Amino acid sequence: MEHRRSNNNGPVVIPIFYHVDPSVVRRQGGDFGKALEAITKRIQPEKERQELLRTWKRALNQAANISGWDSSTFRSENELVNKIVDEVRRKVENTFLPTTEFPVGLESRVDQVFMSIENQSSKVSMVGIWGMGGLGKTTTAKGIYNKIHRKFVHRSFIENIRQTCESDKGYIRLQQQLLSDLFKTKEKIHNIASGTAIINKRISEKKVLIVLDDVTKEQQVKALCGNPKCLGLGSVLIVTTRDAHILRRLEVDCVCTAEEMNENESLELFSWHAFRSASPRANFSELSQNVVNYCGGLPLAVEVLGSYLYKRTKEEWKSVLSILEKIPNDEVQEKLRISYDGLTDDTKKAIFLDVCCFFIGKDRDYVTEILNGCGLFADIGIAVLIERSLLKVEKNNKLGMHDLIRDMGREIVRESSKEDPGVRSRLWFQEDVYDVLTKNT
Ligand SMILES: Nc1ncnc2c1ncn2[C@@H]1O[C@H](COP(=O)(O)OP(=O)(O)OP(=O)(O)O)[C@@H](O)[C@H]1O
Ligand SMILES: [Mg+2]
Known part of the structure; x- marks a missing residue:
């Protein structure tokens, strides 16, 4: 506690009040206080004992003021221990993937994928997330990874497959990354085929979680996972792609379609970016609604236009709207370009x-x-x-x-x-x- 007091980034303290009320620890009353006195009895001289007692009491008082766990609020010790293990792991490992600063409707999208995985929990579950660019596939895939990854010892989230697999070296790099994530090993891989063979051998019969993000060719999945059917029971393979055909060819168990945001979600996300609040500022409601209408429920466009309009005048908003009016609906890049064009220098x-x-x-x-x-x-x-x-x-x-x-x-x-x-x-x-x-x- 002393170290923590003197250092903002000091050690994390999670107090566990095991069959003792936090208020008793705070005041060191009753049997707890007596036991504390008794422990210090052997320390001499008295001045030193008093000094130590004062330090301990102060530390206990501080600890009792930190939110922790009170065993009396748990139904069983089992539940308490699980909670402690979960929380400590989460704190020390921080294996969570960053998703997005202002998530809107993310939980329900993640739950949709989660449910299709739960339905297959006794076998190998292959799930596809499909939708056009910028709809939130990667964000949802990260959300589902964050939700379930701690149940897997062997896990990997492979990003940027489209871009990295433009070259053979890219394939090999991803194969190495996969092996390193799953088994913490560094493998020398000479070509794609030998990489696939190594992966196949290592992951066969193992329970793994693998997310392959933005797959553009079936062969990328083959190169990275070999034959997914050979994975151990309970394994989960998630593939995100803009191309539904790939998912059909892979014969995934379930395809979750990334849906456009509805009007309310779009307006909320827009407001977070444009006003840093959940709804538009007074006098900007109609303008906001108009801009959002041009985004077609695409979170990427909502995010970029909202961020661009942050702290801008009504005139600037109107000028953006007049540009948006002229851009055909499906020209997402043109809409994104408004933000680039607006860079002042x-x-x-x-x-x-x-x-x-x-x-x-x-x-x-x-x-x-x-x-x-x-x-x-x-x-x-x-x-x-x-x-x-x-x-x-x-x-x-x-x-x-x-x-x-x-x-x-x-x-x-x-x-x-x-x-x-x-x-x-x-x-x-x-x-x-x-x-x-x-x-x-
Ligand atoms: N539920 C959401 N809440 C808030 N922001 C979101 C949400 N989903 C996506 N976004 C934002 O929208 C942008 C695009 O999302 P994402 O990268 O997940 O799309 P994608 O479908 O993977 O696109 P691509 O096919 O190009 O890879 C991201 O910047 C992300 O922050
Ligand atoms: Mg993506």
Whole structure:
């Protein structure tokens, strides 16, 4: 308790009041107080004993004021022990994946997936989450992972499969990540086939939880899980994808469709981003409703437009609405682009495009240093992009960006010269770089 008092980040204390009332510990009364006195009896001289007693009493008083567990409020010791183990594990491991700052309707979406898993609990359960980009598949998959992952010793959440599997090396990297997550081992993998063979051997008959996020080809699932039917009973495999056909080919047990947000959910999410409250500010109700109508229940669009309009004047809101009016309904990227176009200076635009092309998944401090070296004032620039929901900071300080936003940024670079990569401000595909350098374009 002393250490905790002198250090804000000091050790975590969880008091457990085992057959004793917290108020008795706080006041050290009755038998508890007598026992405490008795323990110190052997300490000499008296001055030292009194000093120790004072310290202990103070610590007990503080501990009793921290919320903990009182055994009398549990139906059985079993329940108490389970609760303690759960909570301590949660505190020391923090294996939870960050989802989103302002979740809306997430619990019910997670529960829908959870129920289909529960229905299959005695066998291997393969569940697909399907829906268009930006609807919340990854967010829901993280939610379900957070809900159930502690029941699995072997578990892994593989993100960014679409992007990483653009190359063979990417496949191998993900195979290594999977083995490392599941079994805490570092494997040398020479090619995709040998990686699959190692994985197959290791996971066969094991109870595992594997989430494969944003799968674009059936072969990605095969490369990462071999034959899912060989997994141990009680295993759960969750696949998220924009392509329902993949789920049919994989013969998943159940497909959960990611639904658009309804009007109320959209308005709430929008309000959290635009006003930092659950509903619109007075005088902004109608404007908010109008903007939300253009988002088509797509949380990504709601989030980006809401963040863009945060602390803006009514005139600025009206100008956004007049731009939205002209954008066809299904042109999500055009809607997201309003936020990019609204960046006030070129350095912020440059930072955004640089991150889109080169720095997704890289450490924030590392990127800041490089961009500062280019004279781009990256500390403030990155902070503004995060405020606008164009950029996120994920686990381990890594920069993350939604792939539809990334594609929007890359398209801005590409459209400067569709035919001739040599004229573009940035090149991110190895082949383009090679062509430009060898052909001297
Ligand atoms: N229930 C929700 N509450 C609040 N925000 C949400 C919710 N679901 C999704 N979002 C937000 O919407 C954005 C898009 O969600 P997400 O990345 O999960 O979509 P996705 O379906 O996985 O898209 P893609 O197919 O492009 O991978 C995220 O930034 C997320 O924060
Ligand atoms: Mg996703």
